[in-house]
Amino acid sequence: MADALLTVENLAVEFQRNRDRIYAVNGVSFSIAPGEALGIVGESGSGKSVTLLSVLGLIAENGRITSGSAVFQGRDLLKLRRRELEEIRGRDIGMIFQNPMTSLNPVMRVGDQIMEVMLTHHVASPKEAYRRTIELLEEMGIPEPEVRFRNYPHEFSGGMRQRIMIAIAIACNPQLLIADEPTTALDVTVQMQILSLLRDLRQTKGMAVALITHDFGVAANFCDRLIVMYAGSVVEVASRAEFIRRPMHPYTLALKESIIEVGHRHREVRAIPGMAPVLTSPPNFCAFADRCPFAIDRCRNERPQLRSFGNGHGVACHRAEEVLELVH
Numbered sequence: 001m002a003d004a005l006l007t008v009e010n011l012a013v014e015f016q017r018n019r020d021r022i023y024a025v026n027g028v029s030f031s032i033a034p035g036e037a038l039g040i041v042g043e044s045g046s047g048k049s050v051t052l053l054s055v056l057g058l059i060a061e062n063g064r065i066t067s068g069s070a071v072f073q074g075r076d077l078l079k080l081r082r083r084e085l086e087e088i089r090g091r092d093i094g095m096i097f098q099n100p101m102t103s104l105n106p107v108m109r110v111g112d113q114i115m116e117v118m119l120t121h122h123v124a125s126p127k128e129a130y131r132r133t134i135e136l137l138e139e140m141g142i143p144e145p146e147v148r149f150r151n152y153p154h155e156f157s158g159g160m161r162q163r164i165m166i167a168i169a170i171a172c173n174p175q176l177l178i179a180d181e182p183t184t185a186l187d188v189t190v191q192m193q194i195l196s197l198l199r200d201l202r203q204t205k206g207m208a209v210a211l212i213t214h215d216f217g218v219a220a221n222f223c224d225r226l227i228v229m230y231a232g233s234v235v236e237v238a239s240r241a242e243f244i245r246r247p248m249h250p251y252t253l254a255l256k257e258s259i260i261e262v263g264h265r266h267r268e269v270r271a272i273p274g275m276a277p278v279l280t281s282p283p284n285f286c287a288f289a290d291r292c293p294f295a296i297d298r299c300r301n302e303r304p305q306l307r308s309f310g311n312g313h314g315v316a317c318h319r320a321e322e323v324l325e326l327v328h
């Protein structure tokens, strides 16, 4: 995509754990356009967080990026020095994570934490930063912002803490917000409130959002476009409309918990038992084969590449045509 905000190409990340090499991300490519909401969906362990943490230079010490590029506004983030990346993080790219309690400083007033990010990145004077912090708390739907400014994280509910995390993440007006399971720890009502807040922010500020979630419904609800990951690979990419109209990858079908009668054979694609594998050898095969009702010998011997099916819809499955025929 020529005018993309972020273009990740062929990203591969490995971890060393004791004697094992873990192939966590295996040649992932995707892009995000300015203002777009991209959903990154997959079960726990599918490589969603590692993909985006690598782009931000935040993977664990035992991890290594073995290939790829991540071009953000013309610069390859994977080639930048630590200092240059630190400037971009929090200023041009905001981040929110699953558990706001571990990301907020428990002994610092929340208002100061919001101000701090603006001061660190030199985007506001102390006076402006204070004014903007009050504004942000208001925008986040936090009543009595001048009073709440002086409170500590433990004086807020989980949902309110997540709102404060969002305020910190967007304080410098980033072009891209990365939200890694931002609502997973919250109950359903609060989850909806946070998602609707994020949706409003996208509309008013025009920022792009990369939403990482294990919940296909949440992604399909919130995002313009989705990528589905499995065992460190993108197995399907398409617009929301395409995913609703004709999901194609057997794993996507299972993720959607579709219990579908497959054509005249009345075969069902069910949420498939088992777990996402941790790969300790390079995936020269389809990592989904052990759980896939469509698997054939070829799937165990050859890695399926992402193939285009028009409308920006890509699927990495040897049998995508047949699955499409059977299911739709």
Ligand SMILES: Nc1ncnc2c1ncn2[C@@H]1O[C@H](COP(=O)(O)OP(=O)(O)O)[C@@H](O)[C@H]1O
Pocket: 015, 016, 017, 022, 024, 042, 043, 044, 045, 046, 047, 048, 049, 050, 051, 060, 061, 062, 063, 277, 278, 279
């Ligand atoms: N520091 C680490 N050491 C070893 N393996 C890791 C480390 N961090 C992540 N992994 C492995 O990488 C894979 C992808 O993890 P992750 O991106 O966190 O998954 P997700 O965010 O999709 O739940 C998992 O198999 C996980 O065990």
Ligand code: SF4
Pocket: 249, 250, 251, 286, 287, 288, 289, 290, 292, 293, 294, 295, 296, 299, 304, 316, 317, 318, 319, 320
């Ligand atoms: S490549 Fe084979 S095992 Fe993998 S999803 Fe497609 S049919 Fe199933």
Ligand SMILES: [Mg+2]
Pocket: 048, 049, 050, 180
């Ligand atoms: Mg994760």
